[in-house]
Amino acid sequence: MRLEKIPDVFVRASAVIEEIEKHGFEAYFVGGSVRDTLLGKKSHDVDIATSAYPEEIKQIFKRTVDVGIDHGTVLVLYEEEQYEITTFRTESTYQDYRRPDTVTFVRSLEEDLKRRDFTINALAMDKEGTIIDLFHGLDDLNHGVIRAVGDPKERFHEDALRMMRGLRFASELDFEIETKTLEAIDLYHSLLSKISVERIAIEFIKLLLGKNRCKGLLPFIETACYQSCPGLKDRLDGLTAFSKLPNQLIEEEQQGWALLLKELRIPVSETRDFLKEWKLSNHLMHDVSELLYGLEVRLTGAWKAEDLFRLGLEKALSVEKMLSFYQHEVNLELTEKKYSALPITERKQLQISGNDLLAAFDKKPGKWLGILINELEAAVINGEVVNNKPDLILYSEKFVKKGE
Numbered sequence: 001m002r003l004e005k006i007p008d009v010f011v012r013a014s015a016v017i018e019e020i021e022k023h024g025f026e027a028y029f030v031g032g033s034v035r036d037t038l039l040g041k042k043s044h045d046v047d048i049a050t051s052a053y054p055e056e057i058k059q060i061f062k063r064t065v066d067v068g069i070d071h072g073t074v075l076v077l078y079e080e081e082q083y084e085i086t087t088f089r090t091e092s093t094y095q096d097y098r099r100p101d102t103v104t105f106v107r108s109l110e111e112d113l114k115r116r117d118f119t120i121n122a123l124a125m126d127k128e129g130t131i132i133d134l135f136h137g138l139d140d141l142n143h144g145v146i147r148a149v150g151d152p153k154e155r156f157h158e159d160a161l162r163m164m165r166g167l168r169f170a171s172e173l174d175f176e177i178e179t180k181t182l183e184a185i186d187l188y189h190s191l192l193s194k195i196s197v198e199r200i201a202i203e204f205i206k207l208l209l210g211k212n213r214c215k216g217l218l219p220f221i222e223t224a225c226y227q228s229c230p231g232l233k234d235r236l237d238g239l240t241a242f243s244k245l246p247n248q249l250i251e252e253e254q255q256g257w258a259l260l261l262k263e264l265r266i267p268v269s270e271t272r273d274f275l276k277e278w279k280l281s282n283h284l285m286h287d288v289s290e291l292l293y294g295l296e297v298r299l300t301g302a303w304k305a306e307d308l309f310r311l312g313l314e315k316a317l318s319v320e321k322m323l324s325f326y327q328h329e330v331n332l333e334l335t336e337k338k339y340s341a342l343p344i345t346e347r348k349q350l351q352i353s354g355n356d357l358l359a360a361f362d363k364k365p366g367k368w369l370g371i372l373i374n375e376l377e378a379a380v381i382n383g384e385v386v387n388n389k390p391d392l393i394l395y396s397e398k399f400v401k402k403g404e
Helices: 008-022 032-038 054-060 109-113 137-143 152-158 161-173 179-194 197-208 213-222 236-243 253-264 268-277 282-300 305-311 313-326 332-340 354-361 367-381 389-403
Strands: 027-030 047-050 064-068 073-078 081-087 089-091 103-105 123-125 131-133
Touching: 008 027, 008 032, 008 047, 008 054, 008 073, 008 081, 027 032, 027 109, 032 123, 032 137, 054 064, 054 073, 054 081, 089 109, 131 137, 152 161, 152 179, 161 179, 161 197, 161 213, 179 213, 197 213, 197 253, 213 236, 236 253, 253 268, 253 282, 253 313, 268 282, 282 305, 282 313, 305 313, 305 332, 305 367, 313 332, 354 367, 354 389, 367 389
Parallel strands: 047 081
Antiparallel strands: 027 047, 027 123, 064 073, 073 081, 089 103, 123 131
């Protein structure tokens, strides 16, 4: 097979391949960029595999960076672009189920492709657009099948993360996992415990954000892969409930986690503890906690002013969109209208400061001051007092007298 029209990203990179070929070596485009192009998706970068060894690549090109030279990868800076170029290689046994004990550079494209995970990722393309398909990857692409290259038991025993990648691809591409490949995942699912949480989390969230989430989520549950994931081992009922939510697209990672936590029945107060196990960033954990809080609010009633103030417009709209998973009416326009009607949208807009209050009541700083500012903020948000200094001081007098 040959592409009728080669995308520009490959055309620009062809000069690199030509340079390698001028020196007597082979070079091909490989991996996800080839797969995505055949699926009609746009690729933003390309990977190149070559028969040239790393030191030979460094002799061919003037500007290079050793980004992964032990595994055969050299970053080539060419004109205004940069390309990862990896030497054809074979790999030895995998003692830890994630990294090969040794990597051997070879001159054979076939040897390189047969070590890859799935047939749809074992495709190569030359600079003229001719597809090299040694493992029937084109058939699997056309039929929507995720199939391991060679023996799936060997592939997953080599790198257990490949099981999560297979589930993720099923979700992202809306493909079915081939029977023997699925059986091997079921057999070796416990090996995921050997893989770092960070690597599993990357694949898991991509699975949640896929265009057909259930294509990956259901086998994730059925093969018991969830048992090796943080905080999920004893939550089969919650995962099953999550899998029964409408199979519509989840727009962003924060929404995915919040919906999952909702179905796992994890309260907002325990959100950080759960997400810490997944080693997520503090920023992400905060956002997910807020979305879960907002979702609980909206599933039980309308927005209140203090909730909109707490969340901000972006998070409030995100929560509103999540209501569709629970057959609740989504009203983005009304949410925006209510938010716009807030007297203030952040504390710094309060027309009085701590120093103003200290001066007005001739008091020393203390716990009372923080409590008072919180009271004033809530009163302004709920329309109980106008946001100007005289009114705020007048309102504060009752509070100060009560505390004396």
